[in-house]
Amino acid sequence: MTFGRRTFLGTAMAGVLSAPMLRAQGKPRVVVIGGGAGGGTVARYLAKDSQGALDVTLIEPNRIYTTCFFSNLYLGGFRDFASLQHGYDKLAAGGVTVVHDLAAGVDRTARTVALAGGQVLAYDRLVIAPGIDFVEGSVPGWTLDAAEKMPHAYKAGPQTQLLFDQIRAMPQGGVFAMIAPPNPYRCPPGPYERISMVAHVLKTTNPTAKILVADPKANYSKQALFEDGWQTHYPGMVEWLGPDMGGNVVEVRPDTMEVVIDGEATRVDCCNVIPAQKAGVIAAAAGLTADSGWAPVDPATMRSKMDGNVWILGDASAQGDMPKSGFSANSQAKVAAMTIRGELTGSRVFPAKYSNTCWSLIAPDDGVKVGASYEPTPEKIASVESFVSQKGEDAALRKATYEESLGWYAGITADIFG
Amino acid sequence: MADPVARADLMAYLRDWSDRPQDIPEAEPTARKTEHDLDPAILAIQGDPAYGEYLSSECTTCHQRDGSDQGIPSITQWPAEDFVVAMHAYKRKLRPHPVMQMMAGRLNNEEIAALAAYFAGLRN
Numbered sequence: 001m002t003f004g005r006r007t008f009l010g011t012a013m014a015g016v017l018s019a020p021m022l023r024a025q026g027k028p029r030v031v032v033i034g035g036g037a038g039g040g041t042v043a044r045y046l047a048k049d050s051q052g053a054l055d056v057t058l059i060e061p062n063r064i065y066t067t068c069f070f071s072n073l074y075l076g077g078f079r080d081f082a083s084l085q086h087g088y089d090k091l092a093a094g095g096v097t098v099v100h101d102l103a104a105g106v107d108r109t110a111r112t113v114a115l116a117g118g119q120v121l122a123y124d125r126l127v128i129a130p131g132i133d134f135v136e137g138s139v140p141g142w143t144l145d146a147a148e149k150m151p152h153a154y155k156a157g158p159q160t161q162l163l164f165d166q167i168r169a170m171p172q173g174g175v176f177a178m179i180a181p182p183n184p185y186r187c188p189p190g191p192y193e194r195i196s197m198v199a200h201v202l203k204t205t206n207p208t209a210k211i212l213v214a215d216p217k218a219n220y221s222k223q224a225l226f227e228d229g230w231q232t233h234y235p236g237m238v239e240w241l242g243p244d245m246g247g248n249v250v251e252v253r254p255d256t257m258e259v260v261i262d263g264e265a266t267r268v269d270c271c272n273v274i275p276a277q278k279a280g281v282i283a284a285a286a287g288l289t290a291d292s293g294w295a296p297v298d299p300a301t302m303r304s305k306m307d308g309n310v311w312i313l314g315d316a317s318a319q320g321d322m323p324k325s326g327f328s329a330n331s332q333a334k335v336a337a338m339t340i341r342g343e344l345t346g347s348r349v350f351p352a353k354y355s356n357t358c359w360s361l362i363a364p365d366d367g368v369k370v371g372a373s374y375e376p377t378p379e380k381i382a383s384v385e386s387f388v389s390q391k392g393e394d395a396a397l398r399k400a401t402y403e404e405s406l407g408w409y410a411g412i413t414a415d416i417f418g
Numbered sequence: 419m420a421d422p423v424a425r426a427d428l429m430a431y432l433r434d435w436s437d438r439p440q441d442i443p444e445a446e447p448t449a450r451k452t453e454h455d456l457d458p459a460i461l462a463i464q465g466d467p468a469y470g471e472y473l474s475s476e477c478t479t480c481h482q483r484d485g486s487d488q489g490i491p492s493i494t495q496w497p498a499e500d501f502v503v504a505m506h507a508y509k510r511k512l513r514p515h516p517v518m519q520m521m522a523g524r525l526n527n528e529e530i531a532a533l534a535a536y537f538a539g540l541r542n
Binding site: 049334338350355369371372375384385386387403404405406407410414415 | 468469471472473475476478479480481482483484486487488489490516517519520521523524
């Protein structure tokens, strides 16, 4: 056993030491950490567009990926859980080497990524798309250990299923509480779409229940649309407390299921804590994040400002005006794939264009959207033009917007996972 | 409907009066010359399909490459002229969709021609 391991390590080390020579002779190597909207897209496009000229490896611990986008629709009972899940078979068939392991560390001098399983991968260019992690201590009383009692459900998976079950297990007339996150965070309208979905479930199964939201922000995405929708569909059910009402002075007590807002304790039956967020931990471990907790990038390419051989995509990046969303990550990945391929194979490089649209469902067939186009400036990715759904739109338009969002989900997941 | 003239007339009528004309494919054998007032010089631009391929990646976040049209219309294999006319109609805000007005709004004439050239030739 010991001998076997030594032999394995010896072989692995030999591989690392001879890497520069191999690199000079073989195809350029791109390693991608994270198989979500950013990482999946960049890996797929690099392999597809380079037609075998690049060696593309994707590192992702999960064999099945569950999208965070549309997970609110699962909570509301509009989609089943399996519809959020996607495998990597088509990426692999498209020429991407998919390694199901966790990236444990990055040596930027040696240009290697160490995996939790012991493997070491050499790269010429590295893409890091790890999504988010939570800022410890941002909600007093809450830790990751408490997430079994008070789920975050903000990384899709078992947490989402737990929250689904807890909503439906609430006693008649019970209280659902949400601790909303401070900016910036993944999916700006996400918490408020979630409130809408919870209200939809409670309206039919538990109509005397209440929803309490403690929010550190005075304003939030699509606020007028959500407030209007809640009043129309769920009158009297949602109580939203902004910072002027103590929504920014919050403590939770998971053991007794209490939420303390501005010193006043309330017993609740279900509590969704969405903490403050930062770039996925591998970005900080690699020394690529700023004091903000996010990883700054060059607006024209998505290249890290800290290392010319590294690109950062999606939620983890600090890029300017784009919201942290699956759509944004997918959009950024295409600029990254184009620039990386251009650098490694000499293919044509075109001016970067970015875009985003976020759809939200307020009630059955009542969909709204917000979106913008973006272009790089020397300082940041800047919003060029934007639009948002309007209050008072007719039911047919709202239904069409919802149906359009279903089409978008089918489209973007095909674009990411093949 | 057996009579080809009556069939073509009906298709033309439906296309003109549909709430969502973008969902009606402009394809043979029923397609008719699209009526528009677009500058012939714009229509004459020869698109660069390689640039179109890069630009198309922005479209395929929503519009599927395989031509599926659930909730969002297919944009593959349109005749290039129809594609250019439709995109300029969004750019000029003659067609109503806000996402498409925004997307088309920042594309210049060459970029629209490039996309038309790429999507016209895209096969599954």
